[in-house]
Amino acid sequence: MIYSYEYIVRGGTAVITADLHIHSAASEDSETPLSVILDTAVSRGLQTVAVTDHVELVNYRGGAYDTAAVESRRMMAEATVPKGLRLLRGIELGEPCANEALAASILEEGQYDFVLASQHRLSEEVEDYYFIDYSGWSDQAVIAEMERYFTEVLKVVRWNGFDSLAHLTYPFRYLPPKWREGDYRPWQSLIDDILGTLAENGKALEINTSGIRKGLGQTSPDEPLVQRFVLLGGSMITVGSDAHRPNEIGADLDAAESMLRRAGIGYVTAFAHRQPFRLSLD
Ligand SMILES: [Zn+2]
Numbered sequence: 001m002i003y004s005y006e007y008i009v010r011g012g013t014a015v016i017t018a019d020l021h022i023h024s025a026a027s028e029d030s031e032t033p034l035s036v037i038l039d040t041a042v043s044r045g046l047q048t049v050a051v052t053d054h055v056e057l058v059n060y061r062g063g064a065y066d067t068a069a070v071e072s073r074r075m076m077a078e079a080t081v082p083k084g085l086r087l088l089r090g091i092e093l094g095e096p097c098a099n100e101a102l103a104a105s106i107l108e109e110g111q112y113d114f115v116l117a118s119q120h121r122l123s124e125e126v127e128d129y130y131f132i133d134y135s136g137w138s139d140q141a142v143i144a145e146m147e148r149y150f151t152e153v154l155k156v157v158r159w160n161g162f163d164s165l166a167h168l169t170y171p172f173r174y175l176p177p178k179w180r181e182g183d184y185r186p187w188q189s190l191i192d193d194i195l196g197t198l199a200e201n202g203k204a205l206e207i208n209t210s211g212i213r214k215g216l217g218q219t220s221p222d223e224p225l226v227q228r229f230v231l232l233g234g235s236m237i238t239v240g241s242d243a244h245r246p247n248e249i250g251a252d253l254d255a256a257e258s259m260l261r262r263a264g265i266g267y268v269t270a271f272a273h274r275q276p277f278r279l280s281l282d
């Protein structure tokens with residue numbers, strides 16, 4: 001896999017220079033200091049980055065997300081941002097509907113530039129999809145499991161307190177191989193509800209490029225779902241590598257760029273102070 005940052009540095013035609021999904025050491029699953037993120041971003045030709053550390057509403061205190069949120073904000077407030085780079089103060093807010101009042105107060109306190117919403121698990125009683133072993137699951141069981149997932153995502157989208165919906169097909173990375181090939185027919189009406197509601201509410205859909213590197217072999221969501229979003233009236237798309245290590249920063253943004261162009265969208269969307277702005281692809 002050739003990472004897109006090489007493409008940017010080589011002066012190719014890839015022009016997405018905004019990576020809006022990066023984890024720092026304030027996330028429990030990353031060890032990358034913020035200073036390394038910023039320096040790496042500059043060396044790869046990026047001009048805009050959003051650091052979006054995990055804050056999950058399921059197991060909020062048990063998972064120490066309360067202190068992670070404070071630490072992430074402190075690092076961003078104290079960062080020395082290199083000239084020519086814009087740091088957007090972001091957050092990846094997991095499972096916001098598990099406690100909407102708490103979600104609202106975290107966002108109020110954080111005064112973020114950019115809020116990604118994600119769904120990594122359904123509740124306290126079940127683990128993150130990352131930890132579930134789906135080998136041997138029947139089609140029927142998988143269909144029911146993903147119906148519960150998309151139903152919860154629809155709830156998040158209706159809650160509407162975020163800017164961009166992260167990695168819509170996240171659990172599919174971990175499903176038996178046949179379900180990683182982009183057949184979403186069992187859930188098409190739920191997915192249409194999700195994408196249509198996002199579009200109607202003027203929210204963004206994220207193209208998360210980590211799926212290319214982690215299990216899916218394609219972005220999350222994949223191109224047909226991105227096109228479906230556009231067909232249903234969506235026009236705001238954010239792009240993120242979901243980097244947890246320095247070598248992933250800016251990775252595979254060119255794949256997202258090709259999708260945007262083929263969907264007839266000549267810009268990528270970013271957010272500052274929770275307001276969208278466009279970065280042209282021309
Ligand atoms: Zn995530």
Ligand SMILES: [Zn+2]
Pocket residue numbers: 021023092242
């Ligand atoms: Zn993430």
